[in-house]
Amino acid sequence: MKTVMGIIDLQENDKLIKEMTAKRPLAAVPFAGRYRLIDFSLSSMVNSGMDTVGILLPNKSRSILDHLRSGKDWDLARKHDGLFYLPPAEAENGLRNGNIQSFYRHLDFIENSSQKYVLISGSRIVYNMNFDNVLRFHQNTGADITMVYNMESTENTAGGTVIKTAENGLVQDIAVQAVTYEDAKVAMGIYLMDKHIFTNIVESCFSHGGTNFLIDGLMHVDDSYSIYGFKHDGYVARINSTASYYKASMEILNPEIWQEIFMNVDRVYTKVKDEAPAQYKKNAKATNSLIANGCVVEGTVENSILFRGVKVGKGVHVKNSIVMQKCDLQEDALIENVICDKNVVITHGKWLKGASNYPLIVEKGVVI
């Protein structure tokens, strides 16, 4: 995999998850008690042996820069190669948007790299995959472009890119759909190709006024390039709306999925915070929950995820909720079906309830 460079495109659509992305890109949304969404793609790349990764930054990128820093926690702080930041291209005359403009601006970085292939990924999808298999598939099929997909087991109303493939994996149709149905082959936004092919597509797309790599680029390559679909069989969660975020979080509470994603030989890395182990006091009661280090639990926690450094006071009841870093739930508070963003304080005795299919979101730093 030394021949493959990775690019993680963070210029993603976050319209349906606005409460959590007002001040951060989708990639920096906290997930599973300890991680940010970008950790999954980035760790998969690192574990696959890729040692050059470019991060195509979105406009609000401070939280992502603070998270990744030198890339050391992913073993990407290296003398040669390692982690590269690709700042967003400014739209000229405000006419052009989308990732093509940014890719185009950084083509020299890609051309000058020592790698032969480029693997493009977004950050919104939770998975733990070894790209070695994708590269082998790519070489065996002789594909020009390989795109990774999975079979969706349920309907997803947030939509997705559905593909049709022949038996040998050749992609026959790509369609962006508003709703994806059960058993659909849904693309995961992961593309592997020779870097010259990537350059060609971006250049041609840019000169024809295209803005989006998938829609204006890949969907218009006609017969000039063959596209193959590689099926990923592992767990996949697409985070593109508040509902899907909540659903995926609750799925992670399933120990089989938790083990598949996190206890795999290939670990998921994240920024190290050096928190002490979680502390359970005398009257603590926790069941079916994920609890991160740095938490102090004195109350009851059920079917919930507590991020690092959360305090659950005496008599507090946390149910079906996601409580992010450094939240403080004070004595006798109750939350049910709630997502508390970072640094939220729920003061003494307050009760908050969301609907079971639509959680209540408390924004970052709010004191209730």
Added chain:
Amino acid sequence: MRKTECLAMILAGGQGSRLGALTKKIAKPAVPFGGKYRIIDFPLSNCSNSGIDKVGVLTQYRPLELHSYLGTGGAWDLDRNGGGVFILPPYAQEKGADWYKGTADAIYQNINFIEITNPEYVLILSGDHIYTMDYSWMIESHKMNKGEATIGVIEVPWEEAPRFGIMSTDKKGRVTEFAEKPSKPKSNLASMGIYVFNWKFLKRYLEEDAKDSVSNHDFGKNIIPKMLAADAKLFSYAFDGYWKDVGTIASLWEANMDLLKENPSLNLHDPLWKVYSVNPSLPPHYIASTANVTSSIVSEGAMIYGEVENSVIFHGVKIGKGAKIINSVIMPFTTIGENAYIEKAVVAQNCEIGSGAKIISEDNSVIVVPEGEVVLAENSSKQVG
């Protein structure tokens, strides 16, 4: 280049024979502690948090795992330009090779290393104490007193004083007398085995001590008494936080249990004084619906289906359904089968405790299961003792 004012030297070579089964394969400073740490994380984190960025770690006994754990010191923010962690095992010199014969000899054999740095002060630390302490205050006190040596001391209960090196001091904190394990202690100020020395002053004593063929080459037994006899300027620095020597199984177990009190006196949650350790890259731990965890600490990657009461659960530990863990310490990546029962035990890393196995000592002492052991229900009673 910036001059290093104070160089820290951590004595981490001891065999730790009183930790018995826990130190068969690893050095004492590498023994796991407190759910995610190893003992050496405490002095290293203290150095890092005290602004000491050059630390020599003197290793000798079973050093491999300790060396690999230390790496380049990055985990403690000690991978610094021109500084950081220096691993110092014994090495061959022109006159031949020698083991470290004692704490003072270990420093003596590294005079060359210290001379390269040429610090004003040397801080000598021990690799087997659990405490969080800001050494910069101690160094400051040493400077204010214009001392030649400053010894960290802590008040211990009078009845325990005979177990320690006891300091008597005058009103200004100057040490007037030092007694190693006195049967009738004159004071209850125990030496913590933490010393600040003026380097040039210490060097002279080390060189003299090296020539002394009857010396044990030990700071407590030889160097400090010699300095005192010469009327050198020895001061005490009183520390009043949590401090524990974890040199025995019982004290290691106790120190772990101390973390489980409702308000532990060692605060591991202080955001301004974090205790660093090498990160195992594991997810938040999973507590199943069959689990019940009270008065315990649990670290990342653990999976708990059973009952845990007043215990320390390290990262990657699995505890099966119906299992019961009471007053115990379960070290990294140990698996405990369903319906197992463990009480007042220290189960070392990578053990496999079979379903239905029972681990409890008959005489209320702490029972130890050594690293990598497989304990099945059939022979678990034999394991006792």
